[in-house]
Amino acid sequence: MKKEIAMAIVDFASPSRFLKFADRAIPWLGGVTVLAFAFAINQAMIAPDDYQQGATVKIMFLHVPGAWLGMLGWALMTLAALGTLVWRHPLADVTAKAAAPVGAAFTLMCLVTGSLWGRPMWGAYWVWDARLTSVLVLFLLYLGVIALWRTVEDPSRAARAAAILTLVGALDLPIIKFSVDWWNTLHQPASVFRLGGPTIDRSILIPLLVMALAFTLLFVTLLVAAMRNEILRRRVRTLRLMQASAAS
Amino acid sequence: MTPLATLLVRDMRIAMRVGGGALMGVLFFLVVVTLVPFALGPDLALLKRIGPAILWLAALLASLLALDRLFAADHEDGSLDLILMGRAPLELVVAVKGLAHWFTTGLPLVIAAPLVGLFLNLDVPAEAALVLTFLVGTPALTFIGLIGAAIAVTLRRGGLLLAVLVLPLTVPVLIFGVAAANAAVVGPVPFGNPFVVLCALTLGSLIVGPFAAAAALRQEME
Numbered sequence: 001m002k003k004e005i006a007m008a009i010v011d012f013a014s015p016s017r018f019l020k021f022a023d024r025a026i027p028w029l030g031g032v033t034v035l036a037f038a039f040a041i042n043q044a045m046i047a048p049d050d051y052q053q054g055a056t057v058k059i060m061f062l063h064v065p066g067a068w069l070g071m072l073g074w075a076l077m078t079l080a081a082l083g084t085l086v087w088r089h090p091l092a093d094v095t096a097k098a099a100a101p102v103g104a105a106f107t108l109m110c111l112v113t114g115s116l117w118g119r120p121m122w123g124a125y126w127v128w129d130a131r132l133t134s135v136l137v138l139f140l141l142y143l144g145v146i147a148l149w150r151t152v153e154d155p156s157r158a159a160r161a162a163a164i165l166t167l168v169g170a171l172d173l174p175i176i177k178f179s180v181d182w183w184n185t186l187h188q189p190a191s192v193f194r195l196g197g198p199t200i201d202r203s204i205l206i207p208l209l210v211m212a213l214a215f216t217l218l219f220v221t222l223l224v225a226a227m228r229n230e231i232l233r234r235r236v237r238t239l240r241l242m243q244a245s246a247a248s
Numbered sequence: 249m250t251p252l253a254t255l256l257v258r259d260m261r262i263a264m265r266v267g268g269g270a271l272m273g274v275l276f277f278l279v280v281v282t283l284v285p286f287a288l289g290p291d292l293a294l295l296k297r298i299g300p301a302i303l304w305l306a307a308l309l310a311s312l313l314a315l316d317r318l319f320a321a322d323h324e325d326g327s328l329d330l331i332l333m334g335r336a337p338l339e340l341v342v343a344v345k346g347l348a349h350w351f352t353t354g355l356p357l358v359i360a361a362p363l364v365g366l367f368l369n370l371d372v373p374a375e376a377a378l379v380l381t382f383l384v385g386t387p388a389l390t391f392i393g394l395i396g397a398a399i400a401v402t403l404r405r406g407g408l409l410l411a412v413l414v415l416p417l418t419v420p421v422l423i424f425g426v427a428a429a430n431a432a433v434v435g436p437v438p439f440g441n442p443f444v445v446l447c448a449l450t451l452g453s454l455i456v457g458p459f460a461a462a463a464a465l466r467q468e469m470e
Contacts, residue, residue, distance in 0.1 A: 085467070133419070140412075140416040141416050141417075143412070144412045144413045144416060147409055147412055148399070157467075157468065160467035160468070161399045161464060161468065164395070164398075164460055164464045164467065165399055165413060168395055168417065168456065168460050169416075169417070175420075
């Protein structure tokens with residue numbers, strides 16, 4: 001019990017600098033995000049329809065950022081997992097925990113928009129294609145990690161268990177990335193970041209990149225806010241533990 | 249005997265004696281496979297086509313059976329602390345426990361697979377391919393499962409969480425196991441292509457599993 005309280009006090013003290021930073025940064029980040037979305041949505045609206053896909057090409061403006069940020073979320077959790085296991089940094093625990101639901105939400109956005117696009121284009125909401133399957137596995141892994149965080153009561157113990165699962169799950173990221181190269185998939189191959197330049201026309205590529213920037217800003221804002229909430233939640237937990245041990 | 253051999257014998261002995269041992273997994277496997285014709289109807293042509301997939305799914309579920317007790321039982325009676333304090337490297341210890349688990353749950357499935365395959369109207373080449381994929385693939389299931397078992401070691405209700413954590417990681421094994429078994433029967437790719445990938449997955453999990461599980465145990469048991 002005493003050791004737990006001591007650990008909790010360490011948690012209490014160290015991330016307070018981050019808390020100060022977060023309090024200042026969140027309004028700015030939120031403001032910039034809103035501006036970026038205002039610009040990006042405008043760009044997306046004036047982007048021309050595709051000659052084959054018609055207006056459904058615009059679903060891509062949500063789908064692709066969702067996919068990128070869903071993968072970025074797990075990559076970030078992987079780095080945080082190293083921070084947890086190697087340096088035992090409490091802020092790494094907080095980052096990993098806060099990134100999981102945010103990343104899961106973006107992955108879900110990718111899956112939902114993808115299947116809405118797939119219905120008119122491929123004729124089915126879902127096909128068991130390597131790219132789609134590996135992203136679905138990523139989503140399931142996210143849910144598993146979130147479940148693990150919720151099952152283990154002690155936060156630092158939960159962080160270490162989740163860190164190991166995150167590192168193992170990171171093996172899915174290259175599978176997602178290269179699934180369109182390794183297997184003959186219905187999903188189109190990489191068309192933005194590739195040798196020889198993007199295969200998308202500028203009139204659609206630029207709104208896509210602007211949209212991706214806006215969503216990245218949203219991701220960062222949500223992440224910082226979630227981290228702040230998590231730190232505050234831990235403080236409440238610490239205060240409760242101290243109160244309980246004072247009462248006994 | 250060396251400590252690792254002792255551990256292997258001990259773990260297998262416990263698995264054989266407690267709760268029906270190796271037969272329990274096979275029985276579960278048989279029950280799951282028996283349920284399928286009730287759900288799909290007894291169409292032998294259909295069962296023949298999807299037989300390998302059903303057997304692989306059943307094996308995947310059966311391999312989860314005793315997994316949540318693998319480290320938890322040792323944790324509860326204190327022997328895990330002794331093992332951690334011992335001189336043998338934890339990664340090897342975990343690998344030996346995994347091996348013992350495979351001998352008592354995976355290997356019986358490999359042996360039972362051809363018999364159970366008869367229910368699904370599999371012919372001889374399909375049976376042979378299936379046994380080969382089981383022999384190569386089930387160790388991967390066990391060793392991936394080790395990671396989940398180690399993470400869930402101190403949880404009171406780890407069983408369900410374990411399944412949720414482990415099953416997504418086993419997707420590649422399932423894909424290539426079924427692909428290889430099907431390739432032997434209907435093609436179009438030769439049996440070797442998916443089978444080699446399955447071998448690679450197993451070899452990879454033989455390394456990743458013990459290291460990740462040992463790391464998890466060290467973190468949990470502090």
